Amino acid sequence: MKIYYEDSMPYAERFFSQWGECQAFSGKTVTPAQIADAGMLFVRSTTKVNQALIGECKNLKFVATATAGFNHIDIEYLNQRNIPYYVAAGCNSVSVAEYVVSCLCELARRYNWHLPDKTVGIVGAGQAGSALARKLDALGMRYLLCDPPKLAEGDPRSFVDMDAIMQCDIISLHVPLVTAGEHPTQHLFDAKRLAELNENQLLINACRGEVLDNNALLALYQQGAQRKVVLDVWENEPDIVYELIPYVDIATAHIAGHSVEGKANGTEMVYQAAAKHFSLPNSISLQPMLPQPEHAVIELSNQPLDWSDLYAVVKKSYDVALDDKTFRNKVVSATDFEYIRKNYAIRREFAALQVNAGNCALSQAIYGLGFSAKP
Numbered sequence: 001m002k003i004y005y006e007d008s009m010p011y012a013e014r015f016f017s018q019w020g021e022c023q024a025f026s027g028k029t030v031t032p033a034q035i036a037d038a039g040m041l042f043v044r045s046t047t048k049v050n051q052a053l054i055g056e057c058k059n060l061k062f063v064a065t066a067t068a069g070f071n072h073i074d075i076e077y078l079n080q081r082n083i084p085y086y087v088a089a090g091c092n093s094v095s096v097a098e099y100v101v102s103c104l105c106e107l108a109r110r111y112n113w114h115l116p117d118k119t120v121g122i123v124g125a126g127q128a129g130s131a132l133a134r135k136l137d138a139l140g141m142r143y144l145l146c147d148p149p150k151l152a153e154g155d156p157r158s159f160v161d162m163d164a165i166m167q168c169d170i171i172s173l174h175v176p177l178v179t180a181g182e183h184p185t186q187h188l189f190d191a192k193r194l195a196e197l198n199e200n201q202l203l204i205n206a207c208r209g210e211v212l213d214n215n216a217l218l219a220l221y222q223q224g225a226q227r228k229v230v231l232d233v234w235e236n237e238p239d240i241v242y243e244l245i246p247y248v249d250i251a252t253a254h255i256a257g258h259s260v261e262g263k264a265n266g267t268e269m270v271y272q273a274a275a276k277h278f279s280l281p282n283s284i285s286l287q288p289m290l291p292q293p294e295h296a297v298i299e300l301s302n303q304p305l306d307w308s309d310l311y312a313v314v315k316k317s318y319d320v321a322l323d324d325k326t327f328r329n330k331v332v333s334a335t336d337f338e339y340i341r342k343n344y345a346i347r348r349e350f351a352a353l354q355v356n357a358g359n360c361a362l363s364q365a366i367y368g369l370g371f372s373a374k375p
């Protein structure tokens with residue numbers, strides 16, 4: 001059975017070639033004819049899987065995406081054709097949470113905030129929102145969760161409504177793009193909600209661009225309003241509202257989930273799911289393929305720790321300010337946006353860094369964030 005995979009899936013060749021003939025394609029240029037004989041189709045979010053692309057794939061038996069979001073897949077169409085599909089749920093939740101932590105540390109330094117004084121409103125308490133909550137616990141920060149679907153399912157955690165979220169110092173969005181139904185998220189932050197925020201609150205969007213009305217935000221800025229905003233995702237990527245970039249505090253190119261582990265987990269999860277579906281061999285594991293991290297050990301045990309040490313450890317592992325700088329200097333077109341995503345620097349998750357931080361409240365916070373203790 002012929003396997004096609006999007007060329008942005010790391011380690012795909014090594015995982016899938018054991019099962020037979022497999023071929024990479026570019027999400028940007030793929031044509032229906034190119035994948036017409038596909039038996040399995042593995043993608044990331046830049047390939048739109050719909051009738052236009054797979055209408056002629058008569059032998060297609062399985063579709064999978066190595067991403068958490070799946071709004072690029074026409075599920076109704078797959079269901080109509082009885083083609084099973086798989087989503088790598090949670091593959092990059094730690095990466096997204098660490099992106100948000102890096103933003104918090106960067107902005108705490110910039111605005112002289114003491115993070116434990118801040119309350120965070122997490123909208124969407126799924127994999128990424130929950131991973132963030134665990135990191136906030138480590139930092140001693142208070143948070144509220146808003147997730148009406150989870151509440152309706154009987155999730156035992158406490159949930160609040162959007163009115164309570166709007167009172168939080170920091171609001172972090174982790175919902176899927178949902179355009180219809182009982183709990184839509186498209187333009188959840190519309191002109192009205194954006195206007196209701198005050199200039200000291202921080203709004204972070206690292207889920208889908210369409211959850212925040214980008215033109216409404218631009219209009220607000222152009223009227224002279226001050227808003228603290230972090231945008232990793234944008235409406236209409238890659239051809240985004242470029243005029244927004246100078247106004248926002250941190251601007252990045254949809255890379256919150258792009259740690260080495262976050263992307264590679266997606267490929268491995270797709271491999272395991274396809275192996276299970278077709279009863280294929282599944283003995284290849286990801287861990288030995290991962291590269292050694294650059295800053296393997298940080299020694300802090302000989303000094304009294306303060307918050308600046310914690311920020312420095314986070315920065316050494318992942319410095320979102322560098323991504324922001326690259327973005328600001330480079331992005332004036334869709335091609336630039338795509339270029340940054342395709343050529344993104346190697347970024348490891350906190351766990352890849354060993355820290356010897358001694359034993360005090362802040363060293364516990366460092367380990368709680370996910371950094372490994374030096375043996």
Ligand SMILES: NC(=O)c1ccc[n+]([C@@H]2O[C@H](COP(=O)([O-])OP(=O)(O)OC[C@H]3O[C@@H](n4cnc5c(N)ncnc54)[C@H](O)[C@@H]3O)[C@@H](O)[C@H]2O)c1
Pocket residue numbers: 068069070089090092093096123124125126127128129146147148149150174175176177178183184185206207208232233254255256257258
């Ligand atoms: N920037 C990135 O690189 C990046 C990386 C991963 C995921 N994402 C995006 O973030 C989204 C969330 O990721 P995840 O892994 O946590 O997915 P998830 O499915 O585990 O969690 C999403 C949560 O949002 C909740 N939700 C749905 N509608 C809601 C609403 N109206 N209000 C509040 N909550 C609502 C769901 O019940 C669910 O618990 C993905 O769908 C994807 O679009 C972006």
Ligand SMILES: O=C(O)[C@H](O)[C@H](O)COP(=O)(O)O
Pocket residue numbers: 008044045046066067068069070092254255256257258
């Ligand atoms: O939904 C997800 O998992 C993320 O948004 C992911 O980073 C998107 O994947 P990409 O566009 O890199 O294929």
